[in-house]
Amino acid sequence: MSDIISYLFETEAVKFCEDNKPFWYTSGKIGPYFINTHFLYGSEKEASDFLSYIDSLLEDRINLPKKVFGKVLHQYENNNIFKYTIDTLAKTIKDNVNIEEIDYISGGERRDWYFSNMVAYMLKKPHLTLFKDLEAFASTYDFSSTEKITNINGKTVLNVSDLVTAASNYVRSWIPAVKNLNGKLLWTCYVVDRKQGGTEVLENQNIKTIPLVLVDDSLFEKAFELGVINKSQLDMLKNFFRDPDGTMKEFLINHPEFIEDGLKSSNERTAKRAKALVDGNLYGLN
Numbered sequence: 001m002s003d004i005i006s007y008l009f010e011t012e013a014v015k016f017c018e019d020n021k022p023f024w025y026t027s028g029k030i031g032p033y034f035i036n037t038h039f040l041y042g043s044e045k046e047a048s049d050f051l052s053y054i055d056s057l058l059e060d061r062i063n064l065p066k067k068v069f070g071k072v073l074h075q076y077e078n079n080n081i082f083k084y085t086i087d088t089l090a091k092t093i094k095d096n097v098n099i100e101e102i103d104y105i106s107g108g109e110r111r112d113w114y115f116s117n118m119v120a121y122m123l124k125k126p127h128l129t130l131f132k133d134l135e136a137f138a139s140t141y142d143f144s145s146t147e148k149i150t151n152i153n154g155k156t157v158l159n160v161s162d163l164v165t166a167a168s169n170y171v172r173s174w175i176p177a178v179k180n181l182n183g184k185l186l187w188t189c190y191v192v193d194r195k196q197g198g199t200e201v202l203e204n205q206n207i208k209t210i211p212l213v214l215v216d217d218s219l220f221e222k223a224f225e226l227g228v229i230n231k232s233q234l235d236m237l238k239n240f241f242r243d244p245d246g247t248m249k250e251f252l253i254n255h256p257e258f259i260e261d262g263l264k265s266s267n268e269r270t271a272k273r274a275k276a277l278v279d280g281n282l283y284g285l286n
Helices: 002-010 037-041 044-057 064-078 080-096 113-123 168-180 198-204 217-225 231-242 244-254 257-263 268-279
Strands: 014-016 033-035 104-108 127-130 136-139 146-148 156-164 184-193 208-214
Touching: 002 037, 002 080, 002 208, 002 217, 014 217, 037 044, 037 080, 037 113, 037 156, 037 184, 044 064, 044 113, 064 080, 064 113, 064 127, 064 136, 080 113, 080 184, 080 208, 104 113, 104 168, 113 127, 113 156, 127 168, 156 168, 156 198, 168 184, 168 198, 184 198, 198 208, 208 217, 217 231, 231 244, 244 257, 257 268
Parallel strands: 104 127, 104 156, 156 184, 184 208
Antiparallel strands: 014 033, 127 136, 136 146
């Protein structure tokens, strides 16, 4: 998977913070890296433009799968990074699952669709487009036809995702959606496992997990080896991986100005996240 890792760095799908400048996360917590797996579509700009395109289709659900597939097929045929990612996903599934046992490939709203549609096409399996409100649409493998579906009569499903963190989308939407269809979600393959408990959650649901890349010390060491990060950043990443809250609490104690700067930031999103950290006393700093 060394090429996938290199592409994660090349597209800045994995982005590391500068020294003493951790990122603000949506929750109000902070951390030394971001992962935007969907940048493997080719680049940040191409991935962002495609996400905007998906958003423009959300009100037209019956036609969305075919239109999304048209875009990803064109990208697959014209972008080596995306092609390699899709080919690797398809091969990894073949290496870990008896393809004959898979009835459907599914993908959930919205970033799963960067990958799931093309994987369904490559494996010649019908595709389930799942929405967060649990509505589902079934398409032929080449997306020549799509219909709203409410029952798949006990058929088996493999979900393809961009990444797994705590598996909250699975618990909240994808597992219930397949269950509502009277289907069996037995496997999931995803590009990045952030190693934050999601894999264990899925395995407790008797779902076989198949990640391509693990976020752990080996990933950070690879980044250091490639010159993407320096020794100081490497040390912070390793400490964060072992104890995220403790590492960031220690950082904030040593850099009290970081919260003040966040609260005063002209960036509305940063100020909002800093306020969430303070109001929620997220690191027990009082």
